[in-house]
Amino acid sequence: AFQHRLWPEIEKTVKQQVAMARMGIGDCGSGWQLFAEDGEMKMYRREEEVDGMVVDPLKAVHVVKGITGHEVCHYFFSPQYRYDWETTLEQMTVLETISDDTLMFHQIHKRIWPASQRDVVFWSHMRKLPNDQDRDGPDIWTVVNNSTEDPDHPANAGKCVRIFLTVCLLCQTRVIPPKDGTPLSRDNISCKITYCSVVNPGGWAPASVLRAVYKREYPKFLKRFTAYVKNQTKSKPIMY
Numbered sequence: 091a092f093q094h095r096l097w098p099e100i101e102k103t104v105k106q107q108v109a110m111a112r113m114g115i116g117d118c119g120s121g122w123q124l125f126a127e128d129g130e131m132k133m134y135r136r137e138e139e140v141d142g143m144v145v146d147p148l149k150a151v152h153v154v155k156g157i158t159g160h161e162v163c164h165y166f167f168s169p170q171y172r173y174d175w176e177t178t179l180e181q182m183t184v185l186e187t188i189s190d191d192t193l194m195f196h197q198i199h200k201r202i203w204p205a206s207q208r209d210v211v212f213w214s215h216m217r218k219l220p221n222d223q224d225r226d227g228p229d230i231w232t233v234v235n236n237s238t239e240d241p242d243h244p245a246n247a248g249k250c251v252r253i254f255l256t257v258c259l260l261c262q263t264r265v266i267p268p269k270d271g272t273p274l275s276r277d278n279i280s281c282k283i284t285y286c287s288v289v290n291p292g293g294w295a296p297a298s299v300l301r302a303v304y305k306r307e308y309p310k311f312l313k314r315f316t317a318y319v320k321n322q323t324k325s326k327p328i329m330y
């Protein structure tokens with residue numbers, strides 16, 4: 091297939107991000123601290139600063155009944171649904187359709203007082219991965235979003251401060267076939283979701299403001315997004 095200029099970077103980043111997402115939290119010695127918990131959802135962060143700016147890596151793990159990894163990645167990747175679940179989104183533009191599973195976006199997010207408004211340009215790639223642990227187990231699906239440059243959208247040219255991010259959504263479907271051999275239903279499936287993100291807020295913002303924003307926004311985002319996928323899929327055939 092035609093090699094897009096970004097393809098080598100996409101390949102490398104996807105492999106790297108999937109490997110990191112698959113690594114567990116490890117023991118508390120690994121620096122991950124649990125900062126939010128809600129039922130099956132657990133959110134961890136590491137406190138890290140680059141040039142005095144908070145860039146705390148985040149890792150969330152969640153198990154959601156009744157949906158598959160393919161469905162979670164489909165609704166996360168596809169632009170037509172994003173305004174339904176991404177509450178901090180003010181504007182989203184698809185800059186380029188690189189292939190049917192790879193898009194480039196420009197997003198302007200709502201201003202969060204007292205910080206200035208942010209925007210981001212990133213490529214987004216969705217992929218099915220072989221389940222190398224359990225050969226005949228269901229596939230693993232992932233979406234990786236990674237900041238990139240776009241000559242038509244130079245950083246910090248307008249009113250927004252450009253942020254930089256790397257996000258990996260890794261989904262493993264679990265199927266527990268019913269004993270009595272009846273056909274599979276959504277009661278027999280669940281999805282283990284691992285969401286990893288590192289956001290560099292671009293221009294300076296007070297560490298206390300950023301950490302408060304993340305503490306509020308990330309749990310809200312993951313709960314709202316997964317509830318959205320359950321609602322969208324509940325009366326549709328299962329997409330494996």
Ligand SMILES: CCCCCc1ccc(-c2ccc(S(=O)(=O)CCO)cc2)cc1[C@H]1C[C@H]1c1ccccn1
Nearest residue numbers: 176178199202205208235257291295303307308311
């Ligand atoms: C002073 C705040 C500076 C940072 C503002 C900001 C910008 C982008 C983002 C962001 C951009 C993309 C993604 S995604 O996972 O790729 C999905 C596609 O939208 C995710 C989060 C986050 C935040 C921070 C609000 C915080 C926040 C945290 C989770 C969700 C929403 N908002």
